[in-house]
Amino acid sequence: MTDDAPPPDFARWQPSYDTPPPGHVSGSRLERVLRQGHFAVTAELNPPDSADPADVFTAARPLAEVADAINATDASGANCHMSSIGISALLTRAGYGTVYQISCRDRNRIAIQGDVLGAAAMGVRNVLCLTGDGVGVGDQPGARPVFDLDSISLLRTIRTMRDDGVFLSGRRITSPPRMFLGAAENPCIAPLDWRPDRLAKKVEAGADFIQTNYIFDIPVFARFMARVRDLGLDRRVFILAGVGPLASGRAARWMRSNVPGIHIPDAVIDRLDRAADPGEEGKRLCIELIQQIRQIAGVSGVHVMAYRREHLVREIIAQSGVCRDRARA
Amino acid sequence: MERIRTFAVRHARAFEWVYVRFERALVAMDPLFRRIGYDRLERPVAAVEKLTKGLLFDCRMCGQCVLSSTGMSCPMNCPKTLRNGPCGGVRPGGFCEVKPQMRCVWVMAWEGAARMRGGGQISDVQPPVNRALEGSSSWLRVAREKAAMPGGPTDAPRDTIARAFPRARAHEPAAAPLAPEPLRASDRGVGR
Numbered sequence A: 001m002t003d004d005a006p007p008p009d010f011a012r013w014q015p016s017y018d019t020p021p022p023g024h025v026s027g028s029r030l031e032r033v034l035r036q037g038h039f040a041v042t043a044e045l046n047p048p049d050s051a052d053p054a055d056v057f058t059a060a061r062p063l064a065e066v067a068d069a070i071n072a073t074d075a076s077g078a079n080c081h082m083s084s085i086g087i088s089a090l091l092t093r094a095g096y097g098t099v100y101q102i103s104c105r106d107r108n109r110i111a112i113q114g115d116v117l118g119a120a121a122m123g124v125r126n127v128l129c130l131t132g133d134g135v136g137v138g139d140q141p142g143a144r145p146v147f148d149l150d151s152i153s154l155l156r157t158i159r160t161m162r163d164d165g166v167f168l169s170g171r172r173i174t175s176p177p178r179m180f181l182g183a184a185e186n187p188c189i190a191p192l193d194w195r196p197d198r199l200a201k202k203v204e205a206g207a208d209f210i211q212t213n214y215i216f217d218i219p220v221f222a223r224f225m226a227r228v229r230d231l232g233l234d235r236r237v238f239i240l241a242g243v244g245p246l247a248s249g250r251a252a253r254w255m256r257s258n259v260p261g262i263h264i265p266d267a268v269i270d271r272l273d274r275a276a277d278p279g280e281e282g283k284r285l286c287i288e289l290i291q292q293i294r295q296i297a298g299v300s301g302v303h304v305m306a307y308r309r310e311h312l313v314r315e316i317i318a319q320s321g322v323c324r325d326r327a328r329a
Numbered sequence B: 001m002e003r004i005r006t007f008a009v010r011h012a013r014a015f016e017w018v019y020v021r022f023e024r025a026l027v028a029m030d031p032l033f034r035r036i037g038y039d040r041l042e043r044p045v046a047a048v049e050k051l052t053k054g055l056l057f058d059c060r061m062c063g064q065c066v067l068s069s070t071g072m073s074c075p076m077n078c079p080k081t082l083r084n085g086p087c088g089g090v091r092p093g094g095f096c097e098v099k100p101q102m103r104c105v106w107v108m109a110w111e112g113a114a115r116m117r118g119g120g121q122i123s124d125v126q127p128p129v130n131r132a133l134e135g136s137s138s139w140l141r142v143a144r145e146k147a148a149m150p151g152g153p154t155d156a157p158r159d160t161i162a163r164a165f166p167r168a169r170a171h172e173p174a175a176a177p178l179a180p181e182p183l184r185a186s187d188r189g190v191g192r
């Protein structure tokens, strides 16, 4: 900027902080799609190791065509990348809906509550509250883990900010953050019997929607959902089942033993090992899983995590037949 | 010391029986505690509590005990110190994501809760720990809270937590305390 540059024109920015439509907490596209009873699609963005916004848009483009919201991960697996708030800010300004992920691993309650307001001011309308993987699995295992809140107290904290208009300190928030509150669940890992009860706790804490970890085991997931329906949770929360294309049997085995919380049955890995083209088989498997998941009562959508296989997402969604009219919901 | 915790969880029902009575005694002693002065009692009682609960539960003295709502499995032994666990990384067989040789504190908590009469409290949403109360006596805090169950606001932060986490406040008031804290119970001057 030169010395005689005009002063910044804040009015041009027109920061509109709209009130959500009746019956909505945020009015985000994801919330509207779900409340209208459509089968929703969200997709996870692979965050760049770069400071260039163009890299974010390149990563978002293949997802934007099919996703109702794009998840911006918060150093998932404790690996450092561009921050979820940075990615969310860029994407919302470009007109994409985002799911802003917050992990409790790296920031305390003071930082998180401030970031929630910052994110809301930048147009973020969906947030996903996560505990976060331990620092030990990431690229900087010597870091100090924070875990000041946990995913459930975080949910309740943001709900308190949104609905009561106060910080946890009781101080007033003049314009509360309008957020559609999300949480994660992992239906296929131990303790299987208690997972539905834990989901109930998340709903109780304030979750409006759930994105699950990868589902590769339909019978286990179906049992989980049956219990969820018994508890009446499917009527209180929107559940999006996590899916993704596996690249090969080797990649699947690596994920299973190195990424926390991933259950892949041996039969799935065998199928990929036997296939002539494992990548293609992984894609086909993903499509089949989406079709089977869709038949399970109480599931409201899918969450696609196609790490390094983002280029396949559009095809997967199209071929699985969940694609509805993509006109603005 | 996982052995200690395994024992506590296996005998969660018995510990519950004992604690219910012990807590009643504590609350009944509130007038006495008040006469002696909670501040004067704080350090000696905290020392006894640390020893006893250390031996029985592998207690970490968070000062806001919720063992009755966590199947007698102390949540501060979770490497992520989750108060509403388990996390999503539990390994097959119920082992911890962070310390693979250890059983998940929260898998044990749900097992313990299933044995307890009031085990349903494990579904209460617990507030974050007030780190300023670490090291203080939770027994005395329970006595203060349950004896008085003070109405009306004390200070805004604690009042907000108590209102935002009503079930924790009702069942485990030490986790969302409102009664004034004695000088020695808090290292940062909260609740005074």
Ligand code: SF4
Binding pocket: B077, B078, B079, B080, B081, B082, B085, B086, B087, B088, B089, B090, B091, B095, B096, B097, B098, B099, B103, B104, B105, B106, B107
């Ligand atoms: S596996 Fe259990 S003990 Fe380990 S970090 Fe997760 S919740 Fe805590």
